[in-house]
Amino acid sequence: MGTFLPFQVHRWDHPGRDQPFVNHSGFLRLGDLTLLSTWGSGIDGEVEQKCEAQLILPYLAGVNAFTIDQQTYTTRSASFFIPATRAKIRVVNTMCSGVIISFAPDSLLPVAHAIGGPGFDPLPLRKALEQPALLSRRADPRIERLHNLLMETMAYTERCLVSGGAVNPMLRLDDLIRRLVVMLLVPDLLDAGTAAAPISEPFLHQQLVEWLLAHLDQPISLSELEQRSSYSRRALQYAFKQRFGCGPMQWLRQQRLAKARALLEQPGSSGGLAQVAQACGYLCQGSFSRDFLARYGERPSQVQRRFRDADLLERFARSDAAAGS
Numbered sequence: 001m002g003t004f005l006p007f008q009v010h011r012w013d014h015p016g017r018d019q020p021f022v023n024h025s026g027f028l029r030l031g032d033l034t035l036l037s038t039w040g041s042g043i044d045g046e047v048e049q050k051c052e053a054q055l056i057l058p059y060l061a062g063v064n065a066f067t068i069d070q071q072t073y074t075t076r077s078a079s080f081f082i083p084a085t086r087a088k089i090r091v092v093n094t095m096c097s098g099v100i101i102s103f104a105p106d107s108l109l110p111v112a113h114a115i116g117g118p119g120f121d122p123l124p125l126r127k128a129l130e131q132p133a134l135l136s137r138r139a140d141p142r143i144e145r146l147h148n149l150l151m152e153t154m155a156y157t158e159r160c161l162v163s164g165g166a167v168n169p170m171l172r173l174d175d176l177i178r179r180l181v182v183m184l185l186v187p188d189l190l191d192a193g194t195a196a197a198p199i200s201e202p203f204l205h206q207q208l209v210e211w212l213l214a215h216l217d218q219p220i221s222l223s224e225l226e227q228r229s230s231y232s233r234r235a236l237q238y239a240f241k242q243r244f245g246c247g248p249m250q251w252l253r254q255q256r257l258a259k260a261r262a263l264l265e266q267p268g269s270s271g272g273l274a275q276v277a278q279a280c281g282y283l284c285q286g287s288f289s290r291d292f293l294a295r296y297g298e299r300p301s302q303v304q305r306r307f308r309d310a311d312l313l314e315r316f317a318r319s320d321a322a323a324g325s
Helices: 105-116 123-128 141-164 173-185 187-191 206-214 222-229 233-244 248-264 273-279 285-296 300-324
Strands: 007-013 023-030 033-049 053-058 064-068 071-075 079-082 088-103 133-135
Touching (some): 053 141, 064 079, 105 173, 141 187, 173 187, 206 222, 222 248, 248 273, 273 300, 285 300
Antiparallel strands (some): 007 033, 033 088, 053 079, 064 071
């Protein structure tokens, strides 16, 4: 297991020597994030950070103690943040269980700026990134909710790996995880833009809409949309709901499906469903078919077959008419 840790291992002992040492771990690189899930016997070890920060999400099993600079942080359920200081850490736990997310701290700043909008103050996040912290789920219901969302995202990532062997980059799960980590470190960002006045002027994002329509086949994250719009998270959501009746990511999915339907309805279309799905930003044909069915009430194969058959009948009719004349 030490091979996959985002730490340099100096000592790694198993306290319960009367029992066999057991460990089950999984390692994944997701964009510029590293995810490590582990479950197994307790350890007593000394490690040293490499170059990234870590957020540790414990499973509700065992007690974890981390000693950094002679201060010990003990947790059973609280998330634990370790800043990127190349710290030497003593780790003692009764069960080695949880998820470790490793990331470059600077990668969170543009995400936080996108969430906060033009009035974003980076100081609270910079301070949060400088010191170890136990993020208690009991002390703040917002942290409880964010922790649960992160664990649900980890579970979804695992399901993607089990079903398809890889994580579809079009999902931009790396951006979702960064956003949740940012808000976990600075929960006040959840309220960014709450007090903003309703947008009464005409819709100001036509250039953003045109850019989206020109890039439907590419991975696009919510953070990227916020950065391009220069609006806060809540203001951008409000602007899209006011104009289109839904949020920006839901609108984007609708446009991808509309493009797919138009391609399937083209006379003489000879492309396969996988080709159509990829042209509309879907790398997984199963996800494409599921979303298409939910949107239009029929499968893409049914639409393609209906219009392909109609095109064939029309050509036969023209051929017969030409032969009769």
